[in-house]
Amino acid sequence: METSWVNTTCALQDFANALLCGKCGSKPVSPVRLTNCGHFFCRNCVQSATKCNKCDIPVQPKEIKPDHLVSSLIQNCDVIADIIHKRDIWDITTDASSISLDNTISTIFHTPKKQSYPGMRNINKPNHKGETPLHRACLKKNAEQVKHLLLLNANPNTKDHAGWTPLQEMVSYGCTEICKLLLNCGALPDISGYKSRKPLHEAAKCNRIEEAKLLLHYNADKNLPDQYGKKPIDYCKSEKMRQLLMDLPRTPSEKISDLDQTLDKSIRSRCDKFVILASNLKRENQKLLGLVAAKHKFKMLTTYRPSVTHVIVETNEQNITTLTLDVLFSIIYGSWLLSSEWIRLAEDMDEIANVDLELFEVNGAPTSDIPRKARQNAECQNPRLFNNCFFYFSLQANTTYHIADVQFTKNDLISLVKVGEGTVLTREPNPEDLKNVSQVIPFHTANDPSHPLHKCTHYIIYVPGKKIGEPLIKYNMPHIKSLPLVWLIECIEKFTLVNPAHLGLC
Numbered sequence: 001m002e003t004s005w006v007n008t009t010c011a012l013q014d015f016a017n018a019l020l021c022g023k024c025g026s027k028p029v030s031p032v033r034l035t036n037c038g039h040f041f042c043r044n045c046v047q048s049a050t051k052c053n054k055c056d057i058p059v060q061p062k063e064i065k066p067d068h069l070v071s072s073l074i075q076n077c078d079v080i081a082d083i084i085h086k087r088d089i090w091d092i093t094t095d096a097s098s099i100s101l102d103n104t105i106s107t108i109f110h111t112p113k114k115q116s117y118p119g120m121r122n123i124n125k126p127n128h129k130g131e132t133p134l135h136r137a138c139l140k141k142n143a144e145q146v147k148h149l150l151l152l153n154a155n156p157n158t159k160d161h162a163g164w165t166p167l168q169e170m171v172s173y174g175c176t177e178i179c180k181l182l183l184n185c186g187a188l189p190d191i192s193g194y195k196s197r198k199p200l201h202e203a204a205k206c207n208r209i210e211e212a213k214l215l216l217h218y219n220a221d222k223n224l225p226d227q228y229g230k231k232p233i234d235y236c237k238s239e240k241m242r243q244l245l246m247d248l249p250r251t252p253s254e255k256i257s258d259l260d261q262t263l264d265k266s267i268r269s270r271c272d273k274f275v276i277l278a279s280n281l282k283r284e285n286q287k288l289l290g291l292v293a294a295k296h297k298f299k300m301l302t303t304y305r306p307s308v309t310h311v312i313v314e315t316n317e318q319n320i321t322t323l324t325l326d327v328l329f330s331i332i333y334g335s336w337l338l339s340s341e342w343i344r345l346a347e348d349m350d351e352i353a354n355v356d357l358e359l360f361e362v363n364g365a366p367t368s369d370i371p372r373k374a375r376q377n378a379e380c381q382n383p384r385l386f387n388n389c390f391f392y393f394s395l396q397a398n399t400t401y402h403i404a405d406v407q408f409t410k411n412d413l414i415s416l417v418k419v420g421e422g423t424v425l426t427r428e429p430n431p432e433d434l435k436n437v438s439q440v441i442p443f444h445t446a447n448d449p450s451h452p453l454h455k456c457t458h459y460i461i462y463v464p465g466k467k468i469g470e471p472l473i474k475y476n477m478p479h480i481k482s483l484p485l486v487w488l489i490e491c492i493e494k495f496t497l498v499n500p501a502h503l504g505l506c
Contacts, residue, residue: 005084005085005086008080008084009084009086012077012080012081012084012086012089013086013089015073015077016077016089016090019070019073019074019077020090021040021041021042021045022039022040022041022045022052022053022054023041023042023045023046023053023054024041024042024045026042026090027074027090028040028041028042028070028071028074029042029043029044030042030043030044030066030071031043031066031067031070031071031074032046032064032065032066032067033064033065033066033067033070033151033152033153034046034052034057034059034063034064035063035064035065035123035152035153038151038152039052039053039054039055040067040070041053043064043066046059046064047064047351048350048351049064061351061353062353065153066153067153068153068185068186069150069151069184069185072184072185077089123149123152123153123154123155124154124155124158126158126160129160129161129162130159130160130161130162131160132154132155132158132160132166133149133154134146134149134150134154134155134156134158134166135158135160135164135166135169137149138166138169138170138175138178138182139169141173141175141178143175143177143178143181146166146178146181146182147181150181150182150185156182156185156186156187157186157187157188157191157381159193159381162194163193163194163195164193164194165187165191165193165199165381166178166182166187167179167182167183167187167188167189167191167199168191168193168194168197168199168202170182170211171199171202171203171206171208171211171215172202172205172206172208174206174208174210174211176210176211176214179211179214179215180214183214183215183218188380188381189215189218189219189220190220190221190224190380191380191381192380192381192382192383192443195226195227195228196225196226196227196383196387196388196443196446197226197227198220198221198224198226198232199211199215199220200212200215200216200220200221200222200224200232200245201226201230201232201235203215203232203241204232204233204234204235204236204237204241204245205235205237207236207237207238207241209238209240209241209244212232212241212244212245213244216244222245223447224447225441225446225447226446227387227388227440227441227443227446228439228440228441229441229446229449229454231245232245233245233246273309274296274298274299274309274310274352275298275299275300275301275307275308275309275310276289276293276298276299276300276301276308276309276310276311276312277300277301277302277303277304277308277310277311277312277326277330278300278312279311279312279313279324279326279327280313280314280322280324280326281312281313281314281340282314282340285312285314285340285343288343288344288347289312289340289343291347292343292346292347295346295347296346296352304325304326304329304330306333306419308329308330308333308335309335309336310335310336310337310338310357311326311327311329311330311335311336311337311338312338312339312340312342312343313326313327313337313338313339313340313362314339314340315339315340315341315362315363318363318364319339319362319363319364320362320363320364320365320366320368321337321339321362321364321365321366322365322366322405323365323366323404323405323406323493324406325406325407325408325412327365328406328416328489328492328493329415329416329419330371330374331365331370331371331374331492331493331495332374332384332385332386332416332419332420332492332495333374333378333384333419333420334374334375334376334377334378334379334384335375335378336357336361336375337361337362337365337371337375338357338360338361338362339360339361339362341360342355342357342360345360358372361375365493366493367493367494370493370494370495373495374495377495382443383421383443383444384419384420384421385420385421385422385444385491385492385495385496385497386417386420386421386422386442387420387421387422387442387443387444388440388441388442388443388457389417389422389423389442389457389458389459389497390422390423390424390425390429390457390458390459391417391422391423391424391425391458391459391460391461391488392424392425392426392427392428392429392458392459392460392461393410393413393414393424393461394428394460394461394462394470394471395410395413395461395462395463395485396410397409397410397411401413401463401485403485403486403489404489406489408485408489413461413485413488416488416492417488420492425458428460429458429460429480431475431477431479431480434457434458434479434480435479439455439457439479440457441454441455441457442456442457442497444496444497445497451497451499452499452500452501453481453497453499453500455478455479456478456479456480456481457479457480458479458480458481459480459481459482459483459488460474460475460480460481460482460483461483461484461485461487461488462482462483462484462485463484463485464484481500483500483505484503484505486503487500487503487505490503
């Protein structure tokens, strides 16, 4: 007997009607929302708009933001339409201007109209605790306010000063509905927070079964460790949770469809904030970049700072750049490292925020794929390379050191370590004093117990040669090692804690 989907078809059609582009009246392509008024459209329909097509409110380019929630809802509508064999839900002849705001997604969610919300321009502004409005709405367990903030493109992956994200908070409190909202709107299921714990760690610690199932449905990795090397299963408080987290193969029904991923590649690889550092550019490209900066009104710096979002460099035919101090900072911080070809495109574009930056991302410096790996680590808000690592530099303060073609001072090296979330020691550590210290595990070796640096947290960095100051006593213990400066630079260049044996070191 064939299943009848009459009621479902009507409901789905009503839902699709509410998701139509506010200008062309069709299925939105790369939907964007105007943050000043809340209406959403196809990206191309409003790419150069100066006012909203529905309410005539003036629009600035920075007020046009990708709408991840609408994108996710459209994808889910398509999935349901395919199941019920209704392929024409978007074939609608509708006057888009007649669709009022009351028929948009905000009405479907039944968001109260008379409620106080923070200004849209300050949607992610933290308070003295580092909590954004979304954090505070979650802590109040106010699902309606959470919905509204997410509709305004509040970032679900912000962290407070203790490292907690909204998702981790809601998992620990057992707020399943809000967890679903956050995950549907781009919350990262494996985001690393307080003590490098993931949301699944919190679910296990608090015995939140439903939240654990939800996280696994969104492909949370049950094998990721925290800073002590413990996996979620190590915190289990019930046999039911232990069975859920056992390393068993998933059935096909447990795997989330690609259509359920909120952030597609094009959204992840765009940026609406530009703080540019030009590094060793040819004179003509340097001049052209100055003109581009003036045209698009973005900020340019002359030295690397953590506020830099994009570093522009020259590359060869293989899209490989020369290793420099600026490039090392870019890798360890996870900034975009772009070829100078991007400058010429930006010169011809009226709006550069929606450009797919991966087309111009440098392939290597010189190790292939490392700039992308480092940038994705930053986008996932994982700890940086030297998290839980402590360094003592047995170097001279006023000496310039050379590794390959790069020159360093001791202060340069200290800055690199600090940018990588490492701790710089002012006194040489004593191995005996470290034996009774509670051991943490560096984030970037925590998932590999066989790595020779799995439990190594303390490093004494030196330059070989008696005249330079090579230490008489060298340590090669599981928790502390003396290693040459070239090892440290190699770690950054390859964005990993390099096995010393790979450099011929014991």
